[in-house]
Amino acid sequence: MTSTTNRAxxxxxxxxxxxxxxxxxxxxxHSESLVSHLNQELSKKGQEFTHLNVSDLAKERGCIESYDERLDTSVVDEDKLLDSLEVDLEKGGAIVDWHCCDIFPERLIDLVVVLRTDNSNLYDRLKKRNYNEAKLQENLDCEIMEVVLNDAREAYIPEIVIELNSNSAEEMDDNVERIGQWVTNWIKDHPDGVTNELDPELAALAREEQGDDEEEDEDFEIAEEGAYDSDDDEEEYDDDDKE
Ligand SMILES: Nc1ncnc2c1ncn2[C@@H]1O[C@H](COP(=O)(O)OP(=O)(O)OP(=O)(O)O)[C@@H](O)[C@H]1O
Structure with a gap:
């Protein structure tokens, strides 16, 4: 069997x-609590939910490309990281824990949960970590400006992006319960699973667009040739210019 057939x-x-x-x-x-909740409730046929802590995995899998001194943080090679994580995502049951959400292909993601925390609570939590002033301020600004929420909304269809408050232990318990219920419903609604491939209709559309692009390129070449032929116009322009 070819690898193409396997992928299909x-x-x-x-x-x-x-x-x-x-x-x-x-x-x-949230991810730890959710994975433990889901595995108690749903673990079957040897498959389990897995917590993918992307910051840790990026280090373990050699996907760090540089270090940002000012923000005291590692800079990840996103292409390399994505290549590595695609394998985990294709298995399903991944709880992906990362502050960036827009690098993952839509075809492999079923739900995006954006956690929101009031700035006073966030300040206290980050202060406890002894973040430097630049890093602390950068993160507080990021929360105020809803950067992560906006990234999620730009990268995924609205139906799969939800926003949940994370200010207290009670809110966290409610969130885990709620996401757990969503997972139970998802499994019931998809007894045959879902494909890891691009939706066939979208794939056909993409192929069509690619064909159109190639045709446009040809037209463009022809147009360019035409332009190249029109030396006279250029000269006329030059002459006019001189006058
Ligand atoms: N809903 C909550 N209520 C109260 N405390 C919380 C809540 N969520 C997280 N915390 C506390 O805030 C701190 C940061 O939590 P956590 O490490 O889970 O955040 P994170 O978003 O994963 O951070 P990072 O992106 O840096 O990994 C921890 O001390 C945790 O116990």
Whole structure:
């Protein structure tokens, strides 16, 4: 069987969920609690939900490309990271924990949860981590400007992006319960799983667009040739210019 055939048959039977938000909003706490809740409730046929802490995985898998001294943070090679994480996402049941959400292909993501925290709470949490002033301010600004929420809304269809408050332990418990219920419904609604491939209609559309682009390129070449032939016009212009 060719690898193309394998890919064409690739399906996931558990959904992939991104838990995102400004650093300190509670992504790791939510992800750990959610994975343990889901695995107690739903673990079956040897498949489990897995917490993918992307910052840790980027280091473990050699995907750090540089270091930002001012913000005291590592800069990730996103292409390399994505290549590595695609394998995990194709299995399904990934709870992806990262402050960036827009690098993952839509075809592999079923739900994006953006956690939101009031600035006074966030300030206290980040202060406890001894963040330097630049890093602290950058993160607080990011939360006020809703940077992560806007990135999520730009990258994914609105139906799969939800915003949840993460200010207290009670809110976290409610969120985990709510996401757990969503997962149960998703599994019921998708008894045959979902494809990891691009939707066939979208794939056909993409192929059509690619064909159009190639035709346009040809037209463009022809037009360019035409332009190249019209030396006279150029000279006329030059002459006019001189006058
Ligand atoms: N809903 C919440 N209520 C109260 N405390 C919380 C809540 N969520 C997180 N915390 C606390 O805030 C701190 C930061 O949480 P956590 O590490 O989960 O955030 P994070 O978003 O994963 O951060 P980072 O992006 O830096 O990894 C922890 O001390 C955690 O216990």
């Amino acid at each position: 048959m690739s399906r996931r039977y558990f959904p992939n969920i991104i838990i995102t938000g400004t650093p300190g909003c509670g992504k790791s706490s």
